[in-house]
Amino acid sequence: MGRLVGRLFVGFTSSLICFIAYSPQIFVIWPWYGRELSVELITLLLPFNLLVGVLLWNYYLCAVTDPGRVPAGWKPDVQDNDGYEVKKLTRGPRFCRTCEAYKPPRAHHCRQCKRHVLRYRLTAHTDHHCPWVNNCVGHFNYGHFVRFLFYVDLACSYHFAMVARRVYAATQYWEDIASTELIFIILNFATCIPVLVAVGAFSLYHFWALSGNTTTIEGWEKDKVATLVRHGKIHEIKFPYNLGIRRNICSVLGDNPLLWCWPTVTPGTGLKYQLAEGDDSRGVAWPPEDPTKINTLPESDPNYKFVLPDNPWTFQNGSLNPHLEPSNTRRRPSSQRRLQSAAAQGPYSSLPPYHPDYDESQAEPAYALSSESSSGEEEVPDDEFGRRMGRVRVRRGSEGYEVKSVDREEVLRRFVEGRTHEPGRYQRYVPEPSSESEVEDGDADESIPLAQQVEQWRSAT
Known part of the structure; x- marks a missing residue:
């Protein structure tokens, strides 16, 4: 996705938020209260505008905050007691061949940003960063993203209740509604309800991921592990980053619960994460592999030495080359x-x-x-x-x-x-047949040197 397309998405989202936030106040609520400022009107609109203001502020922070990048020259601490993430095949530190750099825990490469993002969180079932904020959602802006979803749910719910109250009052007292007001009531319902349903379902998923300290990618991995456990292929393994609901939320929104709804900086550097305590939380590769799955790529062994097989026309492991197979029937x-x-x-x-x-x-x-x-x-x-x-x-x-x-x-x-046997290529030496005396003498004592045997043969003749 290019910069222009990303800015169009952000512009559309901002316009939709402003339309849902301010059009009902101007064309529905203000005429309903007779276009006069009153305490009751301020009491109704002030909380709604505060919610909209905090919503827009968190949306801005989510779009402009760097989600976190790997420092140049960063390397994992192999002497750390908590260990470090390794590759499944080589059992060595995670390394990205695209960036030519080591990968910290829970970091993944973003093809759009062309770099690694710390605690990379896919905001949807996609393989790129979130188009609605034109940015990746990672370690340092995930708190803003969660607050943004939370305030969208609150603001849309308040909006729906406010406009529904106006419609209820009109039907209760059989008031005449102006055509402009009726049009904007319909438009607000047509935009607010789908946003509330879609963002609400999306928010529930991310609130669940926040409570379990799970990214979207790790959520997919947990589903695969649950399937393996359900089929009896592996034993149940605890997710290594699940610290408990309270500590999971504190790792993203901060340690003070009073400031969870206020924009704050995510604690930590994003290069190292605390692991859960327990016998099965350390020293276990995550996600665990399917034991029934055959790994066709062997792990590289630094001590491996190639040994020439006995048969020169076979594969290096002693069997036939698996790539040399008969052609397909259709081909x-x-x-x-x-x-x-x-x-x-x-x-x-x-x-x-x-x-x-x-x-x-x-x-x-x-x-x-x-x-x-x-x-x-x-x-x-x-x-x-x-x-x-x-x-x-x-x-x-x-x-x-x-x-x-x-x-x-x-x-x-x-x-x-x-x-x-090729004529003219070699001069073959064919020894003369030995006499019976030579054979007998040679067979009598093979320990006698050849020179002494020659002398004995000469003296005998």
Whole structure:
């Protein structure tokens, strides 16, 4: 959302608040009291205007107050007794690759502001900051946002009661209502009631989140944990930031209850939060993972060393490459057409160039469709010496070419034999057969050095 669109949202919200606040006073209540200033009129309108004034002041503070940002060069204190938030996979401190900085607890990246926001609170089920205030709602302005919702509920309720009283008085005494007054009564009901219902429901959710010291993101996490507990997959785990209703409210609105309804600065820095006391509140990763869910990404181990597998044509963990799977049934016709076009361009060997049995002169069309099985696999033909390699399965995919279970020593032996049998490549040494006396002498005592055996052989002859 751009700056212009955000300002339009703020302008529309401010105009709607001013219309609901001042139009009934000018066009409904003032004519009802005969357009004369009286004590009764002041008694009716003064509380309403105070509510509207505090409402607008909290709305302004919520829109202009920085929700909190991570200081440059901030790093978590790994020696802290309370611990620090870690990643699920690496078990290291939370780090944002976009900002190239560490992430404090409960902080999240805002794509609109392009930075991290402390105690990031989504004001609705969205993935960006609140459009109605054109700002993120975080640690330092969440108190203003809660007060703003509270005063909207009070002001709209007072407004509805005030205008309803005017309508009741008109119907009770059969008074004639001017057309202008009637139009504004209808407009005020049409705007006040939807705002009261929508903001009221929204306020109830945030009052519940405030009492549990929960952000919107953490509320979604608590719902997932409750589902896992209900299905019996994990034991019930206490939310680590729930300090009790009073202390939860004090962590946002301040320690003095008399000033909860007055705009104050949120206590704390937003970089560290007090944890709940209890056996299950410390040392437990939040949110807990589903134990039945298979984690396909292993945790990085700094002491891990790669060991070459026994079979050179398998994946590094000893199994087949999971990415090399047969083509989908719906995509197979298109794959066959691609293979036909590739075969028409020229001959290709069915073996990769690094394979010991690869022979460019005997290359044939790649992956012949006649030999392709229904599962996307094919058989390797006989090697260049006419020996049957067996029904060796070959899998291919977007990441390469793979052959199942070939003995490493056998591959090396055939590679050496294939090179040494090439005419003119090597001069092979074939020793002469030993005489029976040599064999007997050699078998009689193998501990005698070769030089002494030669001398004994010369003296014997």
